[in-house]
Amino acid sequence: MAATPSIPGRYDCNMSPPAPRLRVLEHVPDSLFHTPARDLERVLGGPTLLRIAGEQTILPLFVSTLLHGNETSGWTALCRLLGRGDLPRRPLLVFLGNVAAAAAGVRHLPGEPDFNRIWKNADPPYAAFAASVLNHVVSEPLAAAIDLHNNTGRNPHYSVLTDLSDANRSLAYLFSDKAVYVEEPDSVLTRATQQHCPSIAVELGPINDPHSDDLAEDLLRRVTAAPSLTPSHDGLTLYTSLARVHINPDVAFSFAGTGPPAPLVLTGGMEAVNFHAVPRHTEFAYTQRPFQETIQVLDPGHRNVTDQFFYQEGPHVRFARDVVPAMYTTDPDVVRQDCLCYLMAPLSPRKATPTGHPPPVQ
Numbered sequence: 001m002a003a004t005p006s007i008p009g010r011y012d013c014n015m016s017p018p019a020p021r022l023r024v025l026e027h028v029p030d031s032l033f034h035t036p037a038r039d040l041e042r043v044l045g046g047p048t049l050l051r052i053a054g055e056q057t058i059l060p061l062f063v064s065t066l067l068h069g070n071e072t073s074g075w076t077a078l079c080r081l082l083g084r085g086d087l088p089r090r091p092l093l094v095f096l097g098n099v100a101a102a103a104a105g106v107r108h109l110p111g112e113p114d115f116n117r118i119w120k121n122a123d124p125p126y127a128a129f130a131a132s133v134l135n136h137v138v139s140e141p142l143a144a145a146i147d148l149h150n151n152t153g154r155n156p157h158y159s160v161l162t163d164l165s166d167a168n169r170s171l172a173y174l175f176s177d178k179a180v181y182v183e184e185p186d187s188v189l190t191r192a193t194q195q196h197c198p199s200i201a202v203e204l205g206p207i208n209d210p211h212s213d214d215l216a217e218d219l220l221r222r223v224t225a226a227p228s229l230t231p232s233h234d235g236l237t238l239y240t241s242l243a244r245v246h247i248n249p250d251v252a253f254s255f256a257g258t259g260p261p262a263p264l265v266l267t268g269g270m271e272a273v274n275f276h277a278v279p280r281h282t283e284f285a286y287t288q289r290p291f292q293e294t295i296q297v298l299d300p301g302h303r304n305v306t307d308q309f310f311y312q313e314g315p316h317v318r319f320a321r322d323v324v325p326a327m328y329t330t331d332p333d334v335v336r337q338d339c340l341c342y343l344m345a346p347l348s349p350r351k352a353t354p355t356g357h358p359p360p361v362q
């Protein structure tokens with residue numbers, strides 16, 4: 001779910017692009033899978049559903065990618081899987097999301113919403129577009145839904161769950177032994193598709209990292225080749241997202257050991273402990289100002305919970321509780337446009353509330 005780098009102007013920033021209209025391709029030419037993500041809009045004309053045939057006795061897999069236009073590993077993996085003309089054993093319903101943003105190499109275009117925030121309570125043109133996609137998804141039984149994303153920072157690959165059903169956890173464990181349960185935002189595609197079938201989003205790793213492409217290809221090959229999806233998640237480690245850390249917009253910052261001194265200096269090496277337990281009292285930052293003026297921690301309900309997570313000892317800003325950081329980034333643009341990091345806690349499987357659908361056994 002990487003945030004947007006600076007956006008080259010395909011549209012004037014004051015002009016909204018037209019609302020998207022869904023295309024459906026029942027017969028997909030092999031040549032499409034030799035098309036770079038950047039050229040999909042020119043070839044397809046807009047967001048498109050592709051139907052890829054497989055064995056009729058196996059339930060299809062819904063695969064979505066390019067909801068964020070610059071996150072291309074999912075499309076690269078689909079091209080590797082389908083570019084030689086071989087049909088997968090498992091049929092696929094593929095949704096190619098924001099291909100216009102992909103043409104510009106950005107997350108989304110100026111003036112339009114994030115395509116992974118339109119699946120509930122979107123503005124009318126986008127609500128209609130989202131409904132047209134979901135109508136196709138719910139019109140047939142599906143084995144599962146997998147939404148493919150890249151992200152930023154040094155993180156292990158992991159799944160994101162919006163529901164802790166056994167089926168979702170089993171699907172997540174096919175990808176990684178780590179998964180994060182999130183309650184917000186509630187307008188992501190995974191939350192919409194999980195009403196119909198087991199659903200996960202997967203965070204493959206950085207954009208333009210070949211390893212991210214390999215992970216996506218490996219997952220798709222295994223899920224499409226298997227006649228059944230193993231209903232096991234015994235080794236899955238679950239985390240829940242507690243809050244995210246923002247740096248206040250008017251505060252200049254630097255990372256320790258890099259760049260000139262700044263009013264807020266962030267402790268070095270934190271990116272390396274993404275998905276690792278960090279004990280209470282560990283130093284997080286250094287500032288001569290009251291720390292509440294420099295950073296802000298927001299919980300899933302967007303409440304300011306800064307004092308619950310940090311305290312200050314002289315200039316040293318320290319964690320007030322044990323946490324597991326995730327998505328900590330040292331990219332200043334991402335810090336400004338999204339956030340510095342998320343703070344998580346391990347989630348006991350016993351606390352997980354099993355709900356939803358049966359395991360993904362077909």
Ligand SMILES: [Zn+2]
Nearest residue numbers: 001002068149
């Ligand atoms: Zn994303």
